[in-house]
Amino acid sequence: MESLKTTRMKKILFFGFIPVLLLAFGACTMNTTSNKNVDVSEERIDFLGITNKDKLSAASKRALQWTDQQLYNNDWYFEYKVYDLKGDFAFEEGVVRRDPSAIIKHDGKYYTWYSRSTGETVGFGGNPEVDKVFPWDRCDIWYATSEDGITWKEQGLAVPRGEAGAYDDRSVFTTEIMEHDGMYYLCYQTVKSPYNKRVKNQIGLAWSNSPDGPWTKSQEPILSPADNGVWKGDDLQDRHSVLKKGDFDSHKVHDPCIVPYKGKFYLYYKGEQMGEAITFGGRQIRHGVAIADNPKGPYLKSPYNPISNSGHEICVWPYNGGIASLITTDGPERNTVQWAPDGINFEIMGAVKGAPHAIGLNRTADNEKEPTEILRWGLTHQYKTYNYQYIRGFKTEVRRKHTASSDKGTKDKKKE
Amino acid sequence: MESLKTTRMKKILFFGFIPVLLLAFGACTMNTTSNKNVDVSEERIDFLGITNKDKLSAASKRALQWTDQQLYNNDWYFEYKVYDLKGDFAFEEGVVRRDPSAIIKHDGKYYTWYSRSTGETVGFGGNPEVDKVFPWDRCDIWYATSEDGITWKEQGLAVPRGEAGAYDDRSVFTTEIMEHDGMYYLCYQTVKSPYNKRVKNQIGLAWSNSPDGPWTKSQEPILSPADNGVWKGDDLQDRHSVLKKGDFDSHKVHDPCIVPYKGKFYLYYKGEQMGEAITFGGRQIRHGVAIADNPKGPYLKSPYNPISNSGHEICVWPYNGGIASLITTDGPERNTVQWAPDGINFEIMGAVKGAPHAIGLNRTADNEKEPTEILRWGLTHQYKTYNYQYIRGFKTEVRRKHTASSDKGTKDKKKE
Numbered sequence: 001m002e003s004l005k006t007t008r009m010k011k012i013l014f015f016g017f018i019p020v021l022l023l024a025f026g027a028c029t030m031n032t033t034s035n036k037n038v039d040v041s042e043e044r045i046d047f048l049g050i051t052n053k054d055k056l057s058a059a060s061k062r063a064l065q066w067t068d069q070q071l072y073n074n075d076w077y078f079e080y081k082v083y084d085l086k087g088d089f090a091f092e093e094g095v096v097r098r099d100p101s102a103i104i105k106h107d108g109k110y111y112t113w114y115s116r117s118t119g120e121t122v123g124f125g126g127n128p129e130v131d132k133v134f135p136w137d138r139c140d141i142w143y144a145t146s147e148d149g150i151t152w153k154e155q156g157l158a159v160p161r162g163e164a165g166a167y168d169d170r171s172v173f174t175t176e177i178m179e180h181d182g183m184y185y186l187c188y189q190t191v192k193s194p195y196n197k198r199v200k201n202q203i204g205l206a207w208s209n210s211p212d213g214p215w216t217k218s219q220e221p222i223l224s225p226a227d228n229g230v231w232k233g234d235d236l237q238d239r240h241s242v243l244k245k246g247d248f249d250s251h252k253v254h255d256p257c258i259v260p261y262k263g264k265f266y267l268y269y270k271g272e273q274m275g276e277a278i279t280f281g282g283r284q285i286r287h288g289v290a291i292a293d294n295p296k297g298p299y300l301k302s303p304y305n306p307i308s309n310s311g312h313e314i315c316v317w318p319y320n321g322g323i324a325s326l327i328t329t330d331g332p333e334r335n336t337v338q339w340a341p342d343g344i345n346f347e348i349m350g351a352v353k354g355a356p357h358a359i360g361l362n363r364t365a366d367n368e369k370e371p372t373e374i375l376r377w378g379l380t381h382q383y384k385t386y387n388y389q390y391i392r393g394f395k396t397e398v399r400r401k402h403t404a405s406s407d408k409g410t411k412d413k414k415k416e
Numbered sequence: 417m418e419s420l421k422t423t424r425m426k427k428i429l430f431f432g433f434i435p436v437l438l439l440a441f442g443a444c445t446m447n448t449t450s451n452k453n454v455d456v457s458e459e460r461i462d463f464l465g466i467t468n469k470d471k472l473s474a475a476s477k478r479a480l481q482w483t484d485q486q487l488y489n490n491d492w493y494f495e496y497k498v499y500d501l502k503g504d505f506a507f508e509e510g511v512v513r514r515d516p517s518a519i520i521k522h523d524g525k526y527y528t529w530y531s532r533s534t535g536e537t538v539g540f541g542g543n544p545e546v547d548k549v550f551p552w553d554r555c556d557i558w559y560a561t562s563e564d565g566i567t568w569k570e571q572g573l574a575v576p577r578g579e580a581g582a583y584d585d586r587s588v589f590t591t592e593i594m595e596h597d598g599m600y601y602l603c604y605q606t607v608k609s610p611y612n613k614r615v616k617n618q619i620g621l622a623w624s625n626s627p628d629g630p631w632t633k634s635q636e637p638i639l640s641p642a643d644n645g646v647w648k649g650d651d652l653q654d655r656h657s658v659l660k661k662g663d664f665d666s667h668k669v670h671d672p673c674i675v676p677y678k679g680k681f682y683l684y685y686k687g688e689q690m691g692e693a694i695t696f697g698g699r700q701i702r703h704g705v706a707i708a709d710n711p712k713g714p715y716l717k718s719p720y721n722p723i724s725n726s727g728h729e730i731c732v733w734p735y736n737g738g739i740a741s742l743i744t745t746d747g748p749e750r751n752t753v754q755w756a757p758d759g760i761n762f763e764i765m766g767a768v769k770g771a772p773h774a775i776g777l778n779r780t781a782d783n784e785k786e787p788t789e790i791l792r793w794g795l796t797h798q799y800k801t802y803n804y805q806y807i808r809g810f811k812t813e814v815r816r817k818h819t820a821s822s823d824k825g826t827k828d829k830k831k832e
Contacts, residue, residue, distance in 0.1 A: 009471050009736075046660060046661050046662070047477040047661065047693070048664070048722075048725070049546060049661060049662070049665070049687065049689045049700070049702060049722060050663075050664070050665050050721075050722070050824075051642075051664070051704075051717070051718075051719055051720070051721045051722070052719040052720075055719040055720045056720070057720040057721070057722065057723045057760055057761055057762070058723075058756070058761035058762055058763055059702075059722060059723055059725045059749075059761075059762055060720075060722060060725065062725065062749075063725040066695075066696070066748075069696075070695065070696040070748075071696070073696070073697055074694045074695065076696060077694060077696055077697070077698060078696075113441070118804075121821075121822065123821065124822055126436025133821050133822050134820070195596035226467075240817060243565045244461050244462060245463065245465060245468050245630065246462070246465070247465050247466075248464070248465025248466070248467070249465070250465070265620075270591065271465065273465045276815075276818060277463070278490045278493060278815050278816055278817060278818060279482075279486065279487055279488075279490065279493075280485075280486040280489070280490065280493055280764075280765065280766045280767055281493070281649075281766075281767040282486070282493060282767070282768075282769060282815070282818075283818045285464070286465060286475075288467075292695070301467070302467075303467055303468040303471040304467070304468075304471050304472070304473040304476075305466075305473070306464075306466070306467070306473065306475060306476060307473045307474075307475055307647070308475045309464070309475045309476065309478065309479040329769075331767075332482075332486075332764075333475075333478075333765035334767070334769070336748075340474070344473055344474075345473055345474035345475075346473070346474055346475055346738060347474055348696075348748075349696065349750035350696045350697075351696055351698070351699075351747075351750070353698060353745075364825045386821060396612070399694050400694055401656060401693075401694060402692060402694060402698075402699045403535075404550070405802060406537065406540055406549050406550050408538035
């Protein structure tokens with residue numbers, strides 16, 4: 001009990017010094033100097049290596065806005081490695097296995113679910129009746145188990161595409177698992193035929209009392225795109241022309257992940273907007289959340305959406321009473337770890353060098369041990385070719401010091 | 417003339433709307449809402465995909481601080497590819513060729529200079545009298561020429577290490593070329609033996625009236641680290657223990673690049689600080705500038721240093737009356753393109769997905785054509801193994817629209 005109490009104390013202290021005015025990424029870089037509210041203690045000036053505190057460059061002004069948590073604490077900074085897995089997760093030519101769900105444990109075995117399809121990707125120029133337009137097209141959701149997290153055995157189909165005419169008749173993919181009150185829930189993306197560039201993606205749900213199924217599918221999607229964008233013209237293969245872009249999720253809702261939180265169910269998802277543009281950080285990809293009282297919904301979108309202005313696949317976990325989120329790939333805040341005390345208002349806690357794609361989190365980890373403990377190992381995917389992706393493993397390490405290979409005093413093939 | 421005028425007009429318009437209060441990376445994300453000075457026009461709300469402008473998430477508040485230049489203009493956003501070169505720049509086992517200088521053109525041929533050494537890296541645990549502690553240890557500066565930028569011919573030694581006892585007796589490396597008034601200047605890093613973890617790196621200079629030499633070396637370094645850090649203890653192999661860190665460049669001055677600017681010579685360089693720590697953005701690596709009236713110095717460090725709080729190798733070029741800088745690898749602002757109207761106060765213009773390492777810029781490019789025109793192609797290096805690096809090429813492309821391979825309507829092996 002003593003050590004648990006100490007951990008809690010540390011956490012209170014740790015979060016205690018995040019000021020109410022939480023500033024991200026340097027902030028307030030006024031060319032007209034205004035340093036009120038800015039800590040210019042000698043310790044901070046020394047840590048930042050500022051030559052003359054009366055002659056601050058724009059960069060130094062940004063750095064002086066960093067919070068103590070950002071400046072002195074590196075619990076949210078990590079570096080990562082990826083590696084091949086064994087058994088059925090070894091690369092297999094001709095088969096797509098991608099977007100692994102989180103890992104859960106049942107009867108001593110690890111479980112994961114993923115998008116699976118076969119055959120090459122032809123694109124929108126192919127035969128729309130039979131060809132795949134993307135690697136995630138014409139997928140079903142399969143699952144695999146493992147004793148050790150390294151060697152995986154594919155167990156077979158979990159959730160198939162729907163019958164012709166159903167909202168999920170074309171593809172079901174990019175799934176996430178939630179275990180709650182003895183029930184298992186898989187949420188996933190859905191596409192209805194025909195697959196053109198203006199097709200709207202939705203989110204479906206399936207449930208079972210066992211991770212081995214059988215699974216019951218929702219009759220209707222549990223989430224759909226906002227309907228307030230307006231296309232320009234009627235070319236179904238032109239997704240960039242719009243009269244009105246609409247909400248951040250006016251085109252697609254993707255990458256769902258349901259987290260039990262504060263007695264409710266928070267469905268985090270990626271939104272794609274009609275008329276997607278490039279900004280100074282690349283693609284306009286953002287995240288939103290929809291909240292329900294029950295796992296099966298109805299899910300009501302938060303009026304605070306979007307809750308991120310960067311990122312790609314959803315990767316969220318509970319930490320210290322709030323929700324942490326790894327923001328990857330797109331937008332100016334890409335490659336940051338963020339945290340929201342309320343699951344909605346996310347602030348930047350760490351800026352990492354990079355992160356694995358399409359992470360399947362290890363939900364068996366002790367989330368509260370460290371902010372990124374849940375990232376110590378997990379699943380990711382990799383494009384072996386454009387046609388075929390396979391599921392790999394990743395590891396992360398919290399870095400508290402930069403050590404070059406040469407520092408170790410031994411021959412080591414690692415890059416400095 | 418008409419088109420030149422139009423270009424100039426565009427530029428004035430383009431920079432005209434960067435407000436005095438230039439905000440970087442979202443800034444001022446106050447949890448207590450204060451949206452004065454924030455443009456919440458319908459167009460901006462639509463572009464950002466905000467659901468309800470009266471219910472703004474922390475992320476939306478950050479996004480609303482982006483300038484028009486950041487939000488609507490993507491001239492500073494690019495993506496890149498690297499590729500192998502031919503001739504003597506093909507990988508050669510046993511030889512290190514790294515840190516290519518900028519490319520200049522003379523008598524119809526491209527020239528570049530680089531760090532060259534042979535033999536494997538043993539690290540600090542090896543024999544200090546003969547072994548290499550890093551791949552850039554025991555280097556000399558060599559040069560190569562090319563007709564087409566693809567096939568390179570190594571021409572031989574340009575600047576050797578100094579005699580025993582000289583400030584550059586251990587290694588000369590990471591060089592940059594400047595051509596000015598018919599003279600050629602190579603600036604470079606220097607290390608004096610013995611190479612321990614507390615050794616201070618300096619910057620040397622050599623000059624010639626021909627790119628083919630011979631080169632005259634400065635008797636003394638033209639720049640040295642700040643002397644206001646204080647080591648803790650006397651273990652020469654412990655670079656992390658300090659009583660006082662000192663200025664951002666108290667340990668090492670690296671990666672020099674001299675740019676003629678405003679009638680003076682701006683020597684941009686990377687600083688490493690004694691007691692380097694990890695922050696929320698990784699290693700504490702920053703940039704500074706020292707200014708001289710003449711190419712040979714004396715170079716006086718700017719009191720505004722550091723001028724970046726992120727980045728690694730210096731990569732700077734003149735643009736539109738100011739200086740642009742590509743910030744890579746380290747720190748929370750890594751992978752951004754920045755610009756300073758005065759060469760000192762840098763603001764974030766674009767946030768890119770990544771960038772080539774150790775760039776050798778193509779100084780023959782028309783800098784003013786586009787902000788990142790100088791990055792359309794150039795040189796970089798890559799670790800083939802920890803021991804041996806080789807010089808490669810890179811290309812960049814300005815991205816104005818996200819196009820998936822499948823969008824093209826043809827089979828294409830490119831990753832979405």
